Amino acid sequence: MTDSPSDRLRALRAELDRLGLDGLLVPRNDAFLGEYVPPSAERLAWLTGFTGSAGLAIVLRDRAVLFVDGRYTTQAAQETDPSLWQRRHLLEQPPADFLKGERRGSRIGYDPWLHTEATLERIAVPGIELVPLDANPVDTVWRDRPAPPTAPAVAHPLAFAGLDAAAKREAAAAALREAGEDAAVLADPHSVAWLLNLRGGDLTYTPLALAQALLHADGVVDLFLDPARADAGVRAHLGNQVRLRPPAELGAALDALAGRKLRLDPDVTPAWFARRLRAADATVIPGEDPCRLPRACKNPVEQQGARAAHRRDAVALIRFLAWFARTAPTGGLTEISAADRLLAFRAEGEHFVAESFPAIAGAGEHGAIVHYRAIPATNRAVRPDEAFLIDSGAQYRDGTTDVTRTLWTGPGTPPATLRERYTRVLQGHLALAATRFPDGVAGPYLDAIARRPLWEAGLDYDHGTGHGIGNFLSVHEGPAGISRAAKPVPLKPGMILSDEPGYYLPGAYGIRIENLLLVIPAAPRPDGTKPFLEFEVLTLAPYERALIATELLNPVERAQVDAYHARVLAEIGPLLPAGDLAWLRAACAPLG
Secondary structure, eight states: OOOSHHHHHHHHHHHHHHHTOSEEEEESOOTTOOSSOOGGGOHHHHHHOOOOSSOEEEEESSOEEEEEOTTSHHHHHHHSOTTTOEEEETTTSOHHHHHTTSOTTOEEEEOTTSOBHHHHHHHOOTTOEEEEOSSOHHHHHOTTOOOOOOOOOEEOOHHHHSSOHHHHHHHHHHHHHHTTOSEEEEOOHHHHHHHHTEEOOSSSSSOOOOOEEEEETTSOEEEESOGGGSOHHHHHHHOTTEEEEOGGGHHHHHHTTTTOEEEEOTTTSBHHHHHHHHHTTOEEEEOOOTTHHHHHSOOHHHHHHHHHHHHHHHHHHHHHHHHHHHHGGGOOEEHHHHHHHHHHHHHTSTTEEEESSOOEEEEGGGGGSTTOOOOTTTOOEEOSSSEEEEEEOEEETTEEOOEEEEEEOOSSOOOHHHHHHHHHHHHHHHHHHTOOEETTOBGGGGHHHHHHHHHTTTOOOSSOSEEEOOSSSOSSEEEEEESTTSOOOBOOTTOEEEEOOEEEETTTEEEEOBEEEEEEEOOOOTTOOSOEEEEEEOOOOOOOGGGOOGGGSOHHHHHHHHHHHHHHHHHHGGGSOHHHHHHHHHHTSOOO
């Protein structure tokens, strides 16, 4: 058994030498390419010590490099040993540039289950051979690797799903028939879950049964899930048009599709699938997963569920904010105890299942680590008179939430610079929420709206402004996003996206303000021109009044804050205990 990071790296290099490889790509992905992975798939964390949700390591004979994006640069520096690992920015210093420095003829191995063909193309360099492997070398040397999850699958009730699985299957199959395609690979378990109204407990924060499927043009589905994980009730829910098959039969099922036309989404499908299908003489047609866009556009029942879940979540969050305001100035809190208190309030709510991601509770300088997570080794006291960033969410059976508030612990007055920067973040947050835009506009074109107040002061943030949200699924959902790096997917009614600009001063504090927005049709224009869309704000919780520099807000922005606070008070106030209601009335008083 290997113990230390250096021991693990040494063992892996010995295995690569045995295989005749000069290096290995080690992504943070599992075979389902999701953001969250079970312990059995935490290869990158096991090897490097880095625990973020995105990253790539390249291990060579004499060097090892960890690539992370701007969310994780500070975290990677804290979690990895610089004597073992060089660290690079994934976008500014991409892996392909690094590999250009290697000798021609080098053989770099990769696990085709853990990369899409698109990511491999971005890494590929002339003269460097990328070698697909049948077995992952990390798994070979990871002696105490946990067992894969085996939680039972469960049916997602129609009362929450809003549309039965048979109707979903027929609509998706009709899209295949219209395109002249025989079947589609559903490699993303989120699509399987949505299509079949199926959920599970394989992951801590995302209610998935990790499974893949083939959707045929006649509406029949081959579901590759251990049959022992589906009881009689789930089998009855699936019906006779869904064939439950062991995952070990997936390869043979693809081999049987010789001569057929298969749709495969290059963004979400492991490269293994295309290699296997081409070897079987099937025709691989790149195209979007037929469930991806319908899943993102929530139906009316799902929209109502999202509103109900957010009202429930608002009660928990406001109770927490009131408690924090009373408790923080006196000291005695830690990052973990604060996050645990918020979780306890949420757990009292109807339909609560779990957090939607590990809460980011960053006091002071920890708030500047965009995806910080307090653990016993890093947990610190929440001190008086500092900024505290709390980014958290919940999985309810009728909706998924994600909200961030930056708080001032008090009892003193915040520094003027902190108030000015908080207010600029708030201005961008408000501007995006108030934007009306023509139908057909994609998320990346809205990103600058939230950044403008910061840009005017020469400031910025190194992450996207908004991501999609699932319906009792992943807290981060494609295909749409509000980010310079996002694909230009037009926003459509029913999509739910986050609005979360920020500002981070390393070593001092972090600021982020996040609400979730539902895309809805705007009122028709009198002249009958092209229809417009707008946002409905789902999240209901007051902003931090102590940090708002009111003098920087224009009259429209002041009115927007006051109207939002009035709505929070009217909708959530009646649901609160008396003491918390009194706090909310003060927090939502007009700015004046």
